[in-house]
Amino acid sequence: MLMSTTPASVAAATPNAEQFLFSDQALLPYQAAMSEAIQRVCRQLSQQTKPTSGVTPAQLQQQLQQVDLTQPLADLSQVLDELQTTYLNDAVYFHHPHYMAHLNCPIVYPALVAxxxxxxxxxxxxxxxxxxxxxxxxxxxxxxxxxxxxxxxxxxxxxxxxxxxxxxxxxxxxxxxxxxxxxxxxxxxxxxxxxxxxxxxxxxxxxxxxxxxxxxxxxxxxxxxxxxxxxxxxxxxxxxxxxxxxxxxxxxxxxxxxxxxxxxxxxxxxxxxxxxxxxxxxxxxxxxxxxxxxxxxxxxxxxxxxxxxxxxxxxxxxxxxxxxxxxxxxxxxxxxxxxxxxxxxxxxxxxxxxxxxxxxxxxxxxxxxxxxxxxxxxxxxxxxxxMGPNAIGELFDKAITLTQQVYDWMSAECDDIELLHQPGLSTLVFRFYHAEASDAQLDECNRQIRRRLFDEGRFALAATKVNGRGYLKFTFLNATTQLDQVQQAIAAVQQIGRQTLQPLDKPQEACA
Structure with missing residues (x-):
């Protein structure tokens, strides 16, 4: 006779498995569970003030190591509470206008219904x-x-x-x-x-x-x-x-x-x-x-x-x-x-x-x-x-138009930003620049800029390399992102860049 390898404590705590199968017999608990999950998502997004928490892999790994997958929790509320700490609090939120990193788009809610x-x-x-x-x-x-x-x-x-x-x-x-x-x-x-x-x-x-x-x-x-x-x-x-x-x-x-x-x-x-x-x-x-x-x-x-x-x-x-x-x-x-x-x-x-x-x-x-x-x-x-195809196209058009506006503004106003190209769609490659800095110093400076902005949860930017040199990158896919929000991101880039390369600045003569 084969013996069960499941611990007695786990077997005793496990509820009737059949009750979780989705069918016409499970409609009421399904509706209740979906409602509770949707409320949790809505509450999270309504309170989300930053695109990222800046959590480190080591910090999250420490939390997840405490989760015993052999021991189910008592109810959905406890499950969602645990998910709050292991995922939702530290997720990267693409809908936030300060997310400007990769080709991750905010999504339309008709697709969520689907x-x-x-x-x-x-x-x-x-x-x-x-x-x-x-x-x-x-x-x-x-x-x-x-x-x-x-x-x-x-x-x-x-x-x-x-x-x-x-x-x-x-x-x-x-x-x-x-x-x-x-x-x-x-x-x-x-x-x-x-x-x-x-x-x-x-x-x-x-x-x-x-x-x-x-x-x-x-x-x-x-x-x-x-x-x-x-x-x-x-x-x-x-x-x-x-x-x-x-x-x-x-x-x-x-x-x-x-x-x-x-x-x-x-x-x-x-x-x-x-x-x-x-x-x-x-x-x-x-x-x-x-x-x-x-x-x-x-x-x-x-x-x-x-x-x-x-x-x-x-x-x-x-x-x-x-x-x-x-x-x-x-x-x-x-x-x-x-x-x-x-x-x-x-x-x-x-x-x-x-x-x-x-x-x-x-x-x-x-x-x-x-x-x-x-x-x-x-x-x-x-x-x-x-929505109709024109509405979907309009969302992308707005992101492309914003990218051109950002390029025009940065070209005219930002002497310490080096732009690499006219935008073809909704991406823009650039870097903080200092005339006295070596390529290696500029690479490290721009790496620190991106890392600090992400760790502080202020802005999510991407990084790339062009001809072996390090650059930053904006990717705009959010039709709600405004030019002034991008200007805030550039101001933060300039602030960190100037702090990082401050020793290279020539000393200023004292006022008479």
Whole structure:
């Protein structure tokens, strides 16, 4: 006879497990629990005066080590009280106007309503017999966005976990399509062809790290990604791309694909698709547009022209959890020709047999890298149906307009701030500057500025490196952030910077 390994004290304290299963028998406790959790969130946000508490990992780790996961608490109130101290008090709050760090957006509450619904129903959209209408909602959204890009009816796509997965999918299809068309080789069944190490992907020198990560996962390696030089606005230079292609040809390497970033993470810059697309056609290269950030301009009322010629791309990545104000995760991979999705498809007899496809049954797993997959499309669906696309576009437009206002003001008023670029979207790279400071001193000064502002909970800024030197970065996605709040952040940057580099200041002569 097998003996239970559960301590008697734990077994005795554990309530009836079945009562926690969500069903029509649990509606009243479900409503009460949801109400209590919502009240807790509302109370927290109404009292939140800073974007972060500045807590250290060591401080939080000490608290969490005291939690005994084998001993459940008595009721939800105690559970939420514990969560208050281990999470809510020290969370980073993206809705706060002083959060100006990464590509984390404040979210629209219609999407939160969708989260409640999709979480309760727990739909998995991999097959029709697990999702029904959810499948059609996701597909309708995909079709709608393909139309907004400017593609014809043969376009398609799939929701993904984020830009990294979407870029991986784009390069996977690019690799397999190239091998099939140019080498008469099926990677899906035969593995990588001989000489696969010669395949090359071209991306700008400031493209997202996921391009190299994808190359590694695809068995090509980081060295398969050729960095292409940018112009002064951090956009891929078409002439540099041509030279890189010819250089690869001289080295007996094989160009396969180009990744054109539409909104780089640091600079918000757009690689020029109108000039890059003809080069790709000339060289028979797959053109993938990484619009994880800039894809929000598809709904823009003011700045849509910055996505010019995106319809010339073979595939596109879009993150709805960036510039569409959706909760994580909510993204999509879009494709000019649905036939190319065959490279990602697999038919399992128990899940999505080929007979389903022949019968016209839509199983989204046929074109996804994931199997089990949340109904993330519902968040965007409810946001569009409730707010409308113009309202979502307006939120992003305001963030972009604010960024230009900040740039103009800093250029005119801040002599000790070095700006690196005209903003292309809603990011701005800069640093505190002192003429007498060395590069190493400036790096350390700006590192201390960011650390102090975060530790004190005053402002959350990001950091990056450009040509090996340390810089600060604003990322604006909050339509409620005002210019005067950014001016306060710059004043704090200047105050700490001047204090840090004060020994470098020349002594002032005493007044007569």
């Amino acid at each position: 989260e409640v619904i999709s979480g309760a129903i727990n739909t998995s959209v991999d097959t029709w017999d697990q999702s029904a209408g959810a499948t059609l909602i996701e597909q309708h959204l995909i079709d709608w966005f393909c139309q907004h890009i400017g593609w014809a009816q043969q376009a398609d796509g799939i929701f993904t976990s984020g830009g990294t997965q979407s870029n991986l999918m784009g390069l996977l299809l690019a690799r397999d399509h190239f091998c099939e068309q140019q080498l008469d080789h099926c990677v899906k069944t035969q593995g990588l062809p001989a000489g696969a190490g010669r395949l090359r992907i071209f991306a700008s020198e400031v493209s997202h790290f996921s391009v190299k990560k994808s190359a590694a996962l695809l068995g090509l390696g980081h060295n398969a990604v050729v960095p292409v030089a940018c112009d002064q606005d951090y956009r891929m230079c078409p002439l540099a791309l041509r030279e890189a292609l010819h250089q690869c040809q001289r080295q007996d390497l094989i160009p396969m694909a180009v990744v054109a970033t539409q909104g780089t993470t640091d600079f918000g810059s757009f690689d020029p698709l109108p000039q890059l697309a003809p080069i790709c056609r000339e060289w028979n290269l797959w053109l993938h547009a990484d619009a994880a950030y800039g894809g929000g301009l598809l709904l823009s009322n003011q700045y849509r022209q910055r996505l010019a010629a995106i319809e010339l791309a073979d595939s596109v990545s879009i993150d709805f959890h960036k510039s569409f104000f959706q909760p994580v995760s909510c993204s999509a991979f879009l494709l000019r020709n649905r036939q190319w999705l065959k490279y990602a498809g697999y038919h399992a007899d128990y899940l999505n047999p080929r007979i389903d496809a022949a019968a016209g049954i839509p199983n989204l797993v046929d074109k996804s890298l994931q199997t089990t997959r949340r109904f993330d499309a519902l968040k965007l669906w409810l946001s569009l149906r409730w």
